[in-house]
Amino acid sequence: MRVVLKALAATVALAIVTTALTTAWAHGPTRRKVQQQVTINAEPAKVWAAIGNFQDMGWLGPVAKTEGDKGNEIGATRRLTLKTGATIDEELYKYDAEKMSYSYRITAVDVKVLPVTNYSSTITVSPGADGKGSLVEWAGAFYRGYPNNDPPPELNDEAAIAAVTGLYHDGLEGLKAKIENGS
The missing domain is CATH 1.20.5 (Single alpha-helices involved in coiled-coils or other helix-helix interfaces)
Structure with a gap:
C-alpha cells in the first residue's frame, strides 16, 4: 500500500x-498599453470639432482617405486608406460627444503596416490645466504583431510599442499644429 x-x-x-x-x-505575448497626450491652445469644442467625427480621420498625417458608414453610431465602421495605399479597418464601440471621447478597435490591418493585433484605442478631449486650452489623450492597448513565442524583431513587443507610440506622438503633434495654425 x-x-x-x-x-x-x-x-x-x-x-x-x-x-x-x-x-x-x-x-x-502580454497586452501592451501606450498613452500619449498633447496640450493644444484652443477650446475643447474646437479640438473636438476637428477629431470628434469617427468618419473623418483626415487630421492624422498618414491618412489619405477615410470611408465608412453609420456616422458616430456604435458599430460604425471606417476604412482608413494610408498615403502608402495600405488600409486599416476600424469599428467604433463607444462614443460620447458630451464627454468628447470615443473608443474604437482595429478589425483588419496588415502587421507589416502596424505590427499589432487585438488593438483598441480611446481618444478624449478635455479642458487643459487651469481651464486653458485643451488636453487630448490617445490611449491604446494591443498585442504584438506575432502572437506566438519568439517573434521576429519587426513583430515583437518593442516594435509594436514603438509603432503605436510614434503614431500617437506624430498624430497629436500634427493635430496641435493644424489647430493652432488655423488650418
Whole structure:
C-alpha cells in the first residue's frame, strides 16, 4: 500500500511540475498599453470639432482617405486608406460627444503596416490645466504583431510599442499644429 501511495504521490508531483513548466513555457505575448497626450491652445469644442467625427480621420498625417458608414453610431465602421495605399479597418464601440471621447478597435490591418493585433484605442478631449486650452489623450492597448513565442524583431513587443507610440506622438503633434495654425 505504501508503495502505491508513494507512486501516486510521485505521479501527482510530476504532473504539477510538468503543468507549471508547460504553462511558463507556453506563455505568449502580454497586452501592451501606450498613452500619449498633447496640450493644444484652443477650446475643447474646437479640438473636438476637428477629431470628434469617427468618419473623418483626415487630421492624422498618414491618412489619405477615410470611408465608412453609420456616422458616430456604435458599430460604425471606417476604412482608413494610408498615403502608402495600405488600409486599416476600424469599428467604433463607444462614443460620447458630451464627454468628447470615443473608443474604437482595429478589425483588419496588415502587421507589416502596424505590427499589432487585438488593438483598441480611446481618444478624449478635455479642458487643459487651469481651464486653458485643451488636453487630448490617445490611449491604446494591443498585442504584438506575432502572437506566438519568439517573434521576429519587426513583430515583437518593442516594435509594436514603438509603432503605436510614434503614431500617437506624430498624430497629436500634427493635430496641435493644424489647430493652432488655423488650418
